[in-house]
Amino acid sequence: xxxxxxxxxQQAKKFYQILYVQVIFAIIVGIALxxxxxxxxxxxxxxxxxxxxxxxxxxxxxxxxxxxxxxAGMSDLKKVGRVxxxxxxxxxxxxxxxLIIGMVVSNVVQPGAGLNIDPxxxxxxxxxxxxxxxxxxxxxxxxxxxxxxxxxxxxxGDNILQVLFAAILFGIGLALTSDNSKPVIDFFQALTFPVFxxxxxxxxxxxxxxxxxxxxxxxxxxxxxxxxxxxxxITFYGTSILFVIVVLGAVARYNGFSIFKLLAxxxxxxxxxxxxxxxxxxxxSLMQKMEKAxxxxxxxxxxxxxxxxxxxxxxxxxxxxxALFIAQACNIDLSIQQQVVLLLVAMLSSKGAAGVSGAGFxxxxxxxxxxxxxxxxxxxLILGIDRFMSECRALTNxxxxxxxxxxxxxxxxxxxxxxxxxxxxxxxxxIGNV
Numbered sequence: 404x405x406x407x408x409x410x411x412x413q414q415a416k417k418f419y420q421i422l423y424v425q426v427i428f429a430i431i432v433g434i435a436l437x438x439x440x441x442x443x444x445x446x447x448x449x450x451x452x453x454x455x456x457x458x459x460x461x462x463x464x465x466x467x468x469x470x471x472x473x474x475a476g477m478s479d480l481k482k483v484g485r486v487x488x489x490x491x492x493x494x495x496x497x498x499x500x501x502l503i504i505g506m507v508v509s510n511v512v513q514p515g516a517g518l519n520i521d522p523x524x525x526x527x528x529x530x531x532x533x534x535x536x537x538x539x540x541x542x543x544x545x546x547x548x549x550x551x552x553x554x555x556x557x558x559x560g561d562n563i564l565q566v567l568f569a570a571i572l573f574g575i576g577l578a579l580t581s582d583n584s585k586p587v588i589d590f591f592q593a594l595t596f597p598v599f600x601x602x603x604x605x606x607x608x609x610x611x612x613x614x615x616x617x618x619x620x621x622x623x624x625x626x627x628x629x630x631x632x633x634x635x636x637i638t639f640y641g642t643s644i645l646f647v648i649v650v651l652g653a654v655a656r657y658n659g660f661s662i663f664k665l666l667a668x669x670x671x672x673x674x675x676x677x678x679x680x681x682x683x684x685x686x687x688s689l690m691q692k693m694e695k696a697x698x699x700x701x702x703x704x705x706x707x708x709x710x711x712x713x714x715x716x717x718x719x720x721x722x723x724x725x726a727l728f729i730a731q732a733c734n735i736d737l738s739i740q741q742q743v744v745l746l747l748v749a750m751l752s753s754k755g756a757a758g759v760s761g762a763g764f765x766x767x768x769x770x771x772x773x774x775x776x777x778x779x780x781x782x783x784l785i786l787g788i789d790r791f792m793s794e795c796r797a798l799t800n801x802x803x804x805x806x807x808x809x810x811x812x813x814x815x816x817x818x819x820x821x822x823x824x825x826x827x828x829x830x831x832x833x834i835g836n837v
Contacts, residue, residue, distance in 0.1 A: 422609060426674040429610035430617050433678070437621025444622020450615020451679055457605050457612075458684045463558045464598050465687045466708045467570045472591055473701030474574025475581065482815070483571070483705070489811050490706050494714040497654075497803065501646060501716040502749055505723035506742060508642045514635040514724075515731030563683075567708045602687040606671075613678025620680070620791075635728050635785070639792055642720055643799045651716075651806045658813050659820060662806070664827040668692065669805055673798060682797040686711060689805060697822030698812040706811050710804035717799025721792060722749045722767050726774070729781035737776060745774050 437444030474483055549564050551557045554573065557565035577584045652662040666673065669692060672685035686707065693703045726745055730737050737745070749770045771779040785792075812818035 422606060423671045423674050425610040426613050426671070426678055429614035430674070430678050433614040433617030434621050436614075437618040437623075438625075441622035441625065444618040447615040447618035447622070451612050451617075451619055452615075454605075454608055454612025454615070455679055455681050455684055457608065458681075458687065461598065461601055461605065462563065462683060462686055463560070463566045465602065465690060466563065466566045466704065467558060467573070468591055468595050468598060469690060469700060470567060470570035470704035470708070471574040471577060472588065472595070473699070473704040474571060475577035475584075475588055475591075476701065482701070483575070486702055486705050486811060486815055486817075487709070489814050490709055490807070491713070493807050493811060494710065497650070497716060497807075498714060498719050499750060500650065501719035502723050502746055504646055504650070505642060505720040506727065506746060508638060509724045509727035509731075510742075512634070512638045513731055514638045515728040515733075519732075519734060563708050564712055567705075570704070599687075599691065602691070606675075606688055609671075609675050609678070609684075612684070613675065616679045635724070636788055636791055639721060639724055640795050642724065643717055643795050646716060646720060647799060647802050651802060654810060655806055658810050660809065660823060660827060662802075665805060665809075666802065668696065668827055669801070672801060676797045676801050677794050680793045680797060682711065682801045685801060689801065693805065693808045696809070696826040697819035698808050699815070699817035702812040702815060702817050703808055706808045707804055710807050711800075714803055714807055715796075715800050716803035717796035718766060719749070720799065721796050722770060725767050725782075725785055726770060726777055729771070729784060730777045732784055733778060733781055735776060735778075741774075741776055745770065745777075748774055 433444070433447070436447070549568050551560075551562075551565040551569055554569055557569045560566075577588055581588070647666075648662065655662040655665060669689065672689050672692070675685045675688075676682050690703050690707050693707065694700055723746065726749070727737070727742070749766070768779060768782060771777050771782065809818065809823065813820075
């Protein structure tokens with residue numbers, strides 16, 4: 404089943420009615436407020452947090468309906484396994500590549516060199532919470548946390564993987580009993596209309612959420628707080644951009660589409676993530692857009708929610724760069740063998756912390772906890788700028804999952820290439836009078 408799109412002719416929007424224009428304006432105003440009136444900026448935090456909570460409220464129903472209906476509509480259940488298998492092959496390949504790229508760039512640029520930090524002078528109490536969360540993010544705990552307490556309990560929680568697990572089981576159940584379950588399938592299909600209408604309504608609040616989150620970030624931490632660690636921030640942003648344009652760009656080109664046109668297509672979601680520092684804020688609308696771009700509903704339902712936990716390209720780049728930055732800042736010379744161990748541990752810990760809130764910093768803590776050469780207390784060095792780096796992590800993760808969805812759909816023969824071409828290359832669109 405495809406999401407129904409209103410085909411009635413609509414009047415062209417004026418530029419100030421376009422969502423991404425409103426979000427850009429909100430971000431600029433938020434930065435200005437946080438910079439000139441930091442105390443007031445900090446008070447805007449509830450606006451950003453409230454918007455993210457509103458979006459998280461609708462994520463579980465969106466995933467459950469999309470995945471269940473997608474699988475129910477499959478005539479061959481082996482296709483579910485194929486899509487999942489191809490998705491994980493893609494995720495493992497490019498997540499590992501992101502880790503390697505982060506390591507290579509860190510060794511070349513050496514952003515932490517010259518800081519000469521004494522590890523004994525670092526206060527580990529500041530990162531105690533992250534260490535505790537990292538201890539709870541082992542692979543064993545991770546697999547145990549996938550299984551929900553009841554079939555419906557994931558719908559009241561915030562664990563995406565549990566929602567996905569329950570939705571897959573329910574979708575298989577519907578597919579195996581399709582003759583008797585038709586009333587349920589019809590009900591779910593009808594239910595998609597109000598659920599996605601809620602998504603549409605919530606997106607109208609995106610500028611308010613972006614304004615509040617950005618005003619708080621600048622007011623709390625200040626633009627000047629990144630000055631001493633500017634090289635790390637710049638290196639991380641540059642590496643992430645390089646990964647998107649070169650690596651994902653090559654993947655996109657090989658699969659018949661332009662990475663730049665895809666970025667233009669999902670610009671609303673990118674700006675939303677930039678303003679809120681949360682890739683989850685854009686999950687429902689990204690799923691809608693990937694379907695509209697020609698990707699089969701079942702593929703979208705499996706790849707995107709799973710990718711939000713396993714295909715974290717930006718987080719992986721950050722992990723190796725941050726770990727090596729700490730080592731360089733503390734004058735710890737890691738051998739190639741030690742860096743390879745660090746890479747292998749990061750591969751495992753990034754999967755173990757999947758679905759954990761604040762996964763970027765948690766996975767870093769989990770990695771350093773088992774690599775004794777690098778002091779875990781060194782995380783205090785980047786604690787102050789982590790908020791500024793989280794935007795880039797989330798943006799890179801979002802783009803990576805959008806590309807993965809199209810690629811897996813193409814591999815599975817579930818991509819309408821003509822629809823993708825028409826969606827990424829719209830003709831005759833008028834923005835309206837300025």
